[in-house]
Amino acid sequence: MSEEESVCEDLTRVPAPEKRENPELAGVSVVMNRWKGRTALVTGASAGIGAVIAKELVRHGMKVVGCARNVEKIQQLAEECKKADCAGSLIPMKCDLTNPEEIQSMFSAIKQQLKGVDVCINNAGLANAEPLLTGKTSGWKNMLDVNILALSICTREAYQSMKERGVDDGHIINLNSICGHYVLNMPDAHFYTGTKYAVTALTDGLRQELRGAKTHIKATCISPGVVETEFASRLFKDSPDKAAALYSQYKPLQAIDISNAIIYALSAPPHVQVGDMVIWPVEQDAV
Numbered sequence: 001m002s003e004e005e006s007v008c009e010d011l012t013r014v015p016a017p018e019k020r021e022n023p024e025l026a027g028v029s030v031v032m033n034r035w036k037g038r039t040a041l042v043t044g045a046s047a048g049i050g051a052v053i054a055k056e057l058v059r060h061g062m063k064v065v066g067c068a069r070n071v072e073k074i075q076q077l078a079e080e081c082k083k084a085d086c087a088g089s090l091i092p093m094k095c096d097l098t099n100p101e102e103i104q105s106m107f108s109a110i111k112q113q114l115k116g117v118d119v120c121i122n123n124a125g126l127a128n129a130e131p132l133l134t135g136k137t138s139g140w141k142n143m144l145d146v147n148i149l150a151l152s153i154c155t156r157e158a159y160q161s162m163k164e165r166g167v168d169d170g171h172i173i174n175l176n177s178i179c180g181h182y183v184l185n186m187p188d189a190h191f192y193t194g195t196k197y198a199v200t201a202l203t204d205g206l207r208q209e210l211r212g213a214k215t216h217i218k219a220t221c222i223s224p225g226v227v228e229t230e231f232a233s234r235l236f237k238d239s240p241d242k243a244a245a246l247y248s249q250y251k252p253l254q255a256i257d258i259s260n261a262i263i264y265a266l267s268a269p270p271h272v273q274v275g276d277m278v279i280w281p282v283e284q285d286a287v
């Protein structure tokens with residue numbers, strides 16, 4: 001197998017239509033065809049879950065705008081997709097989501113270059129190890145800015161973009177967490193937990209507003225347990241051992257597992273709206 005084929009193989013856990021052998025999954029791919037040529041925004045596409053979902057959507061033929069601060073990493077992904085002859089394309093955009101003006105400029109650029117957004121995946125998110133009793137205000141603000149405010153701005157702008165183009169079948173997907181549903185006894189993650197509880201409320205509120213607006217645009221959140229990404233090394237930037245420990249106690253989820261869940265939500269029939277998917281590593285302790 002050539003290097004290019006192996007890149008595409010990596011991206012084919014849910015096989016593209018022509019490679020599909022499992023008839024049970026056939027529906028997924030057939031329905032994903034309806035997103036071919038349409039535009040998705042994936043925030044936080046430079047690493048972890050965002051990088052994998054961006055590549056998956058490109059493989060399914062979408063035009064994907066991937067944004068993050070480290071845009072060169074997305075440029076590299078875009079090159080890989082091109083070489084692997086994926087059906088869609090990845091358009092890297094540099095955006096610091098803590099800056100609302102940069103988010104507005106990104107949406108203007110999307111409008112100019114691609115007309116607008118049909119799918120918005122609010123994936124970017126982070127935890128800083130700042131407990132409630134001792135944490136720094138700046139660390140809390142950073143989590144608020146990215147996990148809540150940027151997610152809400154992108155949601156509003158994506159909805160407005162769909163509305164002005166008469167798009168009635170769009171989809172907004174928020175990366176939540178089991179921390180959006182349970183308070184784990186983990187002081188380093190308590191403020192983060194607060195932001196993810198907000199994501200639960202914001203997704204349910206969004207679904208109600210979309211209903212109120214009589215649209216068929218869907219709102220979904222995906223709530224994973226531990227996923228092996230850069231998340232832990234960013235959370236425990238000063239203690240790599242702690243970061244490594246998080247992924248070595250049991251087999252964690254992989255980014256592709258979450259990406260497959262997102263593909264499932266996107267491929268559900270028009271009358272089916274996935275509200276929330278809570279996904280645990282089998283060996284992670286329940287709370």
Ligand SMILES: NC(=O)c1ccc[n+]([C@@H]2O[C@H](COP(=O)([O-])OP(=O)(O)OC[C@H]3O[C@@H](n4cnc5c(N)ncnc54)[C@H](OP(=O)(O)O)[C@@H]3O)[C@@H](O)[C@H]2O)c1
Pocket residue numbers: 043044045046047048049050067068069070071095096097098122123124125126127146175176177178223224225226227228229230231232234
């Ligand atoms: N990993 C887990 O165990 C886990 C579990 C449950 C939920 N989640 C959620 O899943 C989502 C993705 O996390 P991940 O595990 O893939 O984390 P990751 O590997 O650390 O990736 C985080 C992404 O967010 C982007 N980001 C962070 N701050 C940003 C900013 N100011 N502006 C623009 N982009 C920013 C990063 O890009 P740059 O640094 O290049 O800007 C990166 O692309 C998050 O919402 C997280 O809360 C993760």
